[in-house]
Amino acid sequence: MSPVSKRDPRLGGGGGGGPDGELHTVMRGLSLQAPMPTDTGPAEVCPVCKSSRYLNSSLRFLVNPECYHKMCESCVDRIFSHGPAQCPIPGCRRTLRKHRFREQTFEDIQVEREVDIRKKVQAVFNKREEEFEGLREYNDYLNDVEDITFNLVNNIDVEETGRRFEAYQKANEKEIEENAQLAQQEKVSFSAMQKAERQQARERRDAARREENDERREVEENKRDVLNRLASGADAETVAKEGQQVQLKKRMDRQAATERQRQLQAASDSRNGSSNFVVKGLKAKQKAEPEAPIDPFGGIRIASKYFTLQDHYVWEGIQDTQKDVKHIAGGYDVRDYTHRSLCAAFSGLGVFIADEMTERDRATQDSEAIGTVRADIGLKDSLMADPL
Amino acid sequence: MATSPALDVPAEPPAKRRKVSPEPPGRNDTLAATAASPPAVADLAEQLDEQERKKYVKGKKIGSGQYADVFSAHLVTNPTKLVAIKKIKVGPEVKEFGISYDSLREIKFLQELDHPNIIKLHSVFSTKNQNLNLVLEHLPQGDLLKLIQDSQGITYTPADIKSWMLMLCRAVYFCHANSVLHRDIKPNNLLIAANGEIKLADFGLARAMADPFQPMTYNTITIWYRPPELFFQAQHYGGAVDVWSVGCVFAELIAREVMFRAWPENEINMVKIICEKVGTPTEDNWPGVSKLRGYVTPGDVVPLRPREEWLANFRAIGDIGVDLLIKMLTLDPRQRLTAEGVLRHEFWTANPRPSRLEDLPRKGGGVEAMGESLKQRGGELPRDGGGAANGRADRVARKIDFGNMKK
Ligand SMILES: Nc1ncnc2c1ncn2[C@@H]1O[C@H](COP(=O)(O)OP(=O)(O)OP(=O)(O)O)[C@@H](O)[C@H]1O
Ligand SMILES: [Mg+2]
Ligand SMILES: [Zn+2]
Ligand SMILES: [Zn+2]
Numbered sequence: 071m072s073p074v075s076k077r078d079p080r081l082g083g084g085g086g087g088g089p090d091g092e093l094h095t096v097m098r099g100l101s102l103q104a105p106m107p108t109d110t111g112p113a114e115v116c117p118v119c120k121s122s123r124y125l126n127s128s129l130r131f132l133v134n135p136e137c138y139h140k141m142c143e144s145c146v147d148r149i150f151s152h153g154p155a156q157c158p159i160p161g162c163r164r165t166l167r168k169h170r171f172r173e174q175t176f177e178d179i180q181v182e183r184e185v186d187i188r189k190k191v192q193a194v195f196n197k198r199e200e201e202f203e204g205l206r207e208y209n210d211y212l213n214d215v216e217d218i219t220f221n222l223v224n225n226i227d228v229e230e231t232g233r234r235f236e237a238y239q240k241a242n243e244k245e246i247e248e249n250a251q252l253a254q255q256e257k258v259s260f261s262a263m264q265k266a267e268r269q270q271a272r273e274r275r276d277a278a279r280r281e282e283n284d285e286r287r288e289v290e291e292n293k294r295d296v297l298n299r300l301a302s303g304a305d306a307e308t309v310a311k312e313g314q315q316v317q318l319k320k321r322m323d324r325q326a327a328t329e330r331q332r333q334l335q336a337a338s339d340s341r342n343g344s345s346n347f348v349v350k351g352l353k354a355k356q357k358a359e360p361e362a363p364i365d366p367f368g369g370i371r372i373a374s375k376y377f378t379l380q381d382h383y384v385w386e387g388i389q390d391t392q393k394d395v396k397h398i399a400g401g402y403d404v405r406d407y408t409h410r411s412l413c414a415a416f417s418g419l420g421v422f423i424a425d426e427m428t429e430r431d432r433a434t435q436d437s438e439a440i441g442t443v444r445a446d447i448g449l450k451d452s453l454m455a456d457p458l
Numbered sequence: 459m460a461t462s463p464a465l466d467v468p469a470e471p472p473a474k475r476r477k478v479s480p481e482p483p484g485r486n487d488t489l490a491a492t493a494a495s496p497p498a499v500a501d502l503a504e505q506l507d508e509q510e511r512k513k514y515v516k517g518k519k520i521g522s523g524q525y526a527d528v529f530s531a532h533l534v535t536n537p538t539k540l541v542a543i544k545k546i547k548v549g550p551e552v553k554e555f556g557i558s559y560d561s562l563r564e565i566k567f568l569q570e571l572d573h574p575n576i577i578k579l580h581s582v583f584s585t586k587n588q589n590l591n592l593v594l595e596h597l598p599q600g601d602l603l604k605l606i607q608d609s610q611g612i613t614y615t616p617a618d619i620k621s622w623m624l625m626l627c628r629a630v631y632f633c634h635a636n637s638v639l640h641r642d643i644k645p646n647n648l649l650i651a652a653n654g655e656i657k658l659a660d661f662g663l664a665r666a667m668a669d670p671f672q673p674m675t676y677n678t679i680t681i682w683y684r685p686p687e688l689f690f691q692a693q694h695y696g697g698a699v700d701v702w703s704v705g706c707v708f709a710e711l712i713a714r715e716v717m718f719r720a721w722p723e724n725e726i727n728m729v730k731i732i733c734e735k736v737g738t739p740t741e742d743n744w745p746g747v748s749k750l751r752g753y754v755t756p757g758d759v760v761p762l763r764p765r766e767e768w769l770a771n772f773r774a775i776g777d778i779g780v781d782l783l784i785k786m787l788t789l790d791p792r793q794r795l796t797a798e799g800v801l802r803h804e805f806w807t808a809n810p811r812p813s814r815l816e817d818l819p820r821k822g823g824g825v826e827a828m829g830e831s832l833k834q835r836g837g838e839l840p841r842d843g844g845g846a847a848n849g850r851a852d853r854v855a856r857k858i859d860f861g862n863m864k865k
């Protein structure tokens with residue numbers, strides 16, 4: 071079996087030219103097209119230089135998330151050390167950069183790719199549970215994110231999904247960055263917790279891998295079963311038919327899942343009344359940035375834009391006060407008086423009757439029940455902000 | 459009622475409310491006039507009263523003071539909207555003028571001041587027998603005094619003190635910036651809202667800052683929290699009187715005991731204890747003080763207490779905090795920080811950061827239990843017992859943290 075003979079037709083090996091060749095910008099550097107299957111040759115032989123692990127036990131294989139084609143470390147060094155170059159795998163014309171090559175974590179290159187996509191999606195859809203009104207809304211959101219991921223992983227509506235992904239990212243740039251920082255902080259301050267989580271993640275990964283191995287073994291067993299039964303003289307036609315049925319059923323399952331996914335997507339599209347991702351059930355933002363510096367004034371400063379207070383006013387009453395020891399020693403500050411007088415003098419200037427009427431209607435019961443008149447106070451310029 | 463008969467009467471003990479002389483009438487007399495207005499207007503007023511009164515369902519008594527009883531109540535239309543109704547007791551001046559002065563002050567200033575750390579007055583209505591009812595914001599967490607005194611049940615940190623003090627200082631700054639002197643700042647007039655916010659309450663002794671040469675009473679502010687200039691009978695003073703009281707509250711929060719607790723509670727003993735703890739007011743540290751009418755100091759001159767002594771007594775709040783305290787409890791009101799100066803002090807932005815509202819200790823039910831129940835979001839039911847975290851994992855759609863799978 072030649073490494074390239076069984077390339078997935080969807081790969082559109084035409085590189086730059088074909089409709090699939092141009093990756094959507096969002097996912098640039100991450101192949102959305104399913105890469106070629108892994109079973110393209112003995113895992114121990116480099117498809118480029120044909121070096122084999124039998125001869126060189128330290129041989130290391132690397133992949134680049136641009137196309138996920140596997141090759142050995144020395145090939146990577148040789149081909150990409152002088153700058154970006156084309157993937158040497160025949161038919162793949164993607165331009166690869168050396169720094170993006172890495173070791174494959176998962177045996178199955180599909181899993182490898184899915185993990186990459188998930189990481190990418192999660193970096194953008196990084197909303198936190200506490201931002202939602204409730205658990206329900208949060209779960210709905212996770213579900214939507216899963217839909218997106220599923221589409222990208224399974225090459226459903228890649229163009230459209232990518233476009234909406236990008237639109238979402240642009241629209242939520244700031245929140246995404248904030249949440250990323252928050253997550254970073256938590257990582258630092260709760261490193262112990264992180265450790266435990268990493269442990270859990272490892273367990274989950276192991277579980278996923280086990281599951282996958284099981285699946286593969288099942289397929290193989292199935293195949294072997296067919297062969298055995300044929301070998302033991304069973305009717306070839308029946309066995310073939312049964313085998314086909316099993317295969318058919320699996321394909322139908324897959325198709326059904328895809329179809330269901332499409333329907334869900336369509337439903338949620340019409341629900342949102344727009345083709346962009348809209349996250350629903352978010353709590354109204356009210357929490358202040360946790361690390362914003364303390365403003366002792368709490369955002370409220372009483373200052374007038376109409377006048378500046380002077381230290382001295384030429385008016386007998388004021389000058390007398392400033393000379394009177396009983397005023398001075400008692401802590402009477404004549405500036406309080408001049409300030410108040412100026413406030414009163416200017417208090418009409420920033421007032422718009424219409425606003426005042428609304429304000430009064432809102433608070434009718436306050437004043438009218440006892441017939442007081444709201445006194446003028448220099449509040450027009452004050453600004454309210456969240457406490458602490 | 460232009461001159462005050464009470465001016466020279468010694469203050470009553472702080473446990474009881476001082477009957478302060480009526481302030482020079484000014485804007486107040488329109489109010490008094492309305493209350494005793496002719497029948498035609500009274501009818502309309504009565505109708506409005508009736509309307510307002512019928513909006514609330516009165517519940518049980520939640521507090522009582524010298525001049526008022528406070529009831530919990532809720533809106534007829536919405537039982538979850540709680541309010542507090544402060545029913546003013548009928549005093550002698552009500553018989554004379556138709557309305558109590560304390561409640562007049564309270565209504566007048568609360569209507570003017572709209573600030574997150576000042577108690578909100580929703581509305582006012584009166585009942586047939588001239589009883590005034592103030593519909594106030596409901597503040598179910600008690601007052602700061604209860605927290606200070608519960609030294610067995612409640613511990614708090616310097617960050618908590620900073621948080622409470624900052625809220626108090628913002629409220630005082632706001633009053634002063636609007637030309638209002640509170641004149642009764644003390645821990646039991648600092649009420650605590652459901653979310654932990656401090657609310658400056660009880661404006662029964664408040665007044666507008668006076669014009670030059672317009673005398674004010676010096677017989678005001680609960681005696682332990684009263685500044686030296688008032689003991690020396692200054693009749694022209696300013697926001698500095700409140701700043702002294704704030705300083706007393708600050709010291710009390712740190713030491714968990716009243717800073718100037720004179721016993722028996724009289725002016726002489728108060729001046730004595732202030733001299734002991736801060737230093738004797740003299741022309742040197744307070745120019746002009748000897749010209750004040752009531753200036754007397756006991757015995758030998760005590761030099762101003764050195765900073766080291768303050769530091770030793772209030773170590774817990776740190777150097778910067780002690781610096782602020784000293785500047786609030788400065789004898790000469792002109793050298794004392796203004797409310798704005800207080801907010802400009804570096805204490806607030808220095809470490810530690812003031813506690814967040816949800817982290818502040820509260821009374822009752824144990825700090826732990828309280829803290830828990832308050833972390834719940836509004837209207838949210840407690841998550842089913844013990845396995846909150848585990849139970850959740852099952853109900854949340856599977857979310858694997860792929861970011862952590864590879865470095
Ligand atoms: N808005 C409110 N919500 C809850 N409780 C309140 C409220 N207002 C007052 N109280 C309670 O009622 C008590 C008396 O209230 P307040 O201090 O306003 O009355 P007062 O007559 O001025 O009392 P005093 O002169 O003794 O300080 C308070 O100590 C407090 O426990
Ligand atoms: Mg009170
Ligand atoms: Zn090679
Ligand atoms: Zn390639």
